[in-house]
Amino acid sequence: MRGRYTRGQNLFNVFNLFFLTALALAMFLPFLNVIAQSFSSSDAIINGKVGLLPKDFTAINYQYVFSDRSIWRAFGVSVYITVLGTAINLIATSSLAYPVSRQEFVGRKYIVMMVLFTMVFSAPLIPNFILIKNLGLMNSLWSLMLPGAISAFNFFVMRSFFMQLPQELIDSSRIDGCGELRIIVSMVLPLSKPVMASLGIFYAVGHWNTYMSALYYINKPSLWPLQVMLKKLFETDDISVDPASSVYSSLAHTSPEGIKMAVIIVATIPIIMIYPFLQRHFVKGMMVGSVKS
Amino acid sequence: MKAKITGVDLISYKPNTKKSLLTNMWKFRALYVIALPGILYFIIFKYVPLAGSVIAFQNYNIFKGFTGSEWVGFEHFRTMFQYQDFGRILSNTILLGLYDLIFAFPAPIVLALLLNEIRLVFYKRFLQTVVYMPHFLSWVIVSGIALGILSPGTGIVNQVLQAFGFEPIYFLGENSYIRTILISSGIWRDSGYGTIIYLAALAGINPDLYEASEVDGAGRWKQTMAITLPSLIPTIMILFLLHIGRFLDLGFERVWVFLNALNTGNGEILDTYIYKAGLLSQQYSYTTAVGLFKSVVGLILVLIGNILSKKTTGESLY
Numbered sequence: 001m002r003g004r005y006t007r008g009q010n011l012f013n014v015f016n017l018f019f020l021t022a023l024a025l026a027m028f029l030p031f032l033n034v035i036a037q038s039f040s041s042s043d044a045i046i047n048g049k050v051g052l053l054p055k056d057f058t059a060i061n062y063q064y065v066f067s068d069r070s071i072w073r074a075f076g077v078s079v080y081i082t083v084l085g086t087a088i089n090l091i092a093t094s095s096l097a098y099p100v101s102r103q104e105f106v107g108r109k110y111i112v113m114m115v116l117f118t119m120v121f122s123a124p125l126i127p128n129f130i131l132i133k134n135l136g137l138m139n140s141l142w143s144l145m146l147p148g149a150i151s152a153f154n155f156f157v158m159r160s161f162f163m164q165l166p167q168e169l170i171d172s173s174r175i176d177g178c179g180e181l182r183i184i185v186s187m188v189l190p191l192s193k194p195v196m197a198s199l200g201i202f203y204a205v206g207h208w209n210t211y212m213s214a215l216y217y218i219n220k221p222s223l224w225p226l227q228v229m230l231k232k233l234f235e236t237d238d239i240s241v242d243p244a245s246s247v248y249s250s251l252a253h254t255s256p257e258g259i260k261m262a263v264i265i266v267a268t269i270p271i272i273m274i275y276p277f278l279q280r281h282f283v284k285g286m287m288v289g290s291v292k293s
Numbered sequence: 294m295k296a297k298i299t300g301v302d303l304i305s306y307k308p309n310t311k312k313s314l315l316t317n318m319w320k321f322r323a324l325y326v327i328a329l330p331g332i333l334y335f336i337i338f339k340y341v342p343l344a345g346s347v348i349a350f351q352n353y354n355i356f357k358g359f360t361g362s363e364w365v366g367f368e369h370f371r372t373m374f375q376y377q378d379f380g381r382i383l384s385n386t387i388l389l390g391l392y393d394l395i396f397a398f399p400a401p402i403v404l405a406l407l408l409n410e411i412r413l414v415f416y417k418r419f420l421q422t423v424v425y426m427p428h429f430l431s432w433v434i435v436s437g438i439a440l441g442i443l444s445p446g447t448g449i450v451n452q453v454l455q456a457f458g459f460e461p462i463y464f465l466g467e468n469s470y471i472r473t474i475l476i477s478s479g480i481w482r483d484s485g486y487g488t489i490i491y492l493a494a495l496a497g498i499n500p501d502l503y504e505a506s507e508v509d510g511a512g513r514w515k516q517t518m519a520i521t522l523p524s525l526i527p528t529i530m531i532l533f534l535l536h537i538g539r540f541l542d543l544g545f546e547r548v549w550v551f552l553n554a555l556n557t558g559n560g561e562i563l564d565t566y567i568y569k570a571g572l573l574s575q576q577y578s579y580t581t582a583v584g585l586f587k588s589v590v591g592l593i594l595v596l597i598g599n600i601l602s603k604k605t606t607g608e609s610l611y
Contacts, residue, residue, distance in 0.1 A: 031438065099327050106314060114332075124346060126577045257447050
């Protein structure tokens, strides 16, 4: 498309190729090191011998991780909030976005403004905390799912998707005698699979990575999602933390580094597994979202 | 979009009188019923806490509630500005925000321009897949990876340093490194993902422009300067405005996961301070004041940025 290359341009092309490859490696190598450590013996790790490949290959770190009930429980909590939370997200977001996308809905401008305002100006942490407390959601997994039920950004993405649906389609089904609910169930929902899938994956990644709200609202170790568990685990050799408070002091004797790295891998696997689906959708999602309305 | 609106005008559901408005609402009552939970959600989870922010002007007592607590006006704001550590924390936040703006904000633009120059389509796709990936890892995991590779005893970075004859460095245990670590981990995690929007904008540039410039004898560097970059300006401007609004908002998680007793000096930001002083030490009213200060500064920055951008480039958020 852009014609023949001069010598300088060829030089640039070669340099660019090398530079970007190096950059991509820089993105990936830390991860390779984590994998290598997770499969290495405690001696090899402590002596700093592990590079990009495992040394003294062993799966003992994974054995510890999989035999630990609190990690299983945290994994279960994360799966639970990811599945249920995402379902709540999709239902809540679409059930507000659909009506607001319809011309027949009087006052939709006010709702759009109401949502937009929360994007630019939001309440500080403490009033949110007091609200959760007053609602009785402290130490309940609902506190991780309800407060973020609708993301303003995703609301706008979904609304612009629904706005693209042809009005004629809806009008003609009205003429055929369909009620609004019938239209939603048999016309709108089947048509909105792509947007549901892409936003669903975004919401799901968000829930899987939830850390902050769990730190704020959940004190019971049995209800900790995986990320909180992970953070506690990393803190075990952290000077700022009282060792007695750490859940992992008992395991820390064996191969703390290796175990930490193994847990990182376990916590990342679900993301890696959905990544192919994710990648297909997020570019589209970003595009729809960036359209000004 | 325009065509849609005219299409609807033809059908015209626009009610003329109050009575027809009500009939219309009754006719489409299902829509209103469906929308109700979402509206309630925004009122309860967004606007109630916003109203609850009045505790910044009270000595809030959790047992007395909003109505029973005593009003103190701007006292908490005064305390905030007089408090020595607040100055340090605010300047940490501003510095990190500035570094983020200088180093992290342009990173995806440069990366997108470079990626755009790769002509091997398959390799370009592969590179994109790799650089997007870190964005989907949680901050906890990113910090875990950083702890692993930066560890003074077992980390691979220090192994390399030692191989070159340097002393191992406890990167996360020193104030002097924490800002660099925070900014570079931010770039590592998010710059690849940030290219998506720029790459899309680049794909939208009319190829005729390049052909025309080639006829005029412009090389690729000149084309980049005269066509590619100017075409990106609107996208850059919008993202810049969004970024500016979150200037004091480095994100709690991103910083919290890297903080320890040895690096709080330079690493503590408003968000982590609010969590510590507010939730852990229960100074509810005072930290609400700090949070409100942060939100108001963010809002003012968005408004100023928007006005400036409207004047200079014609782009604006609203």
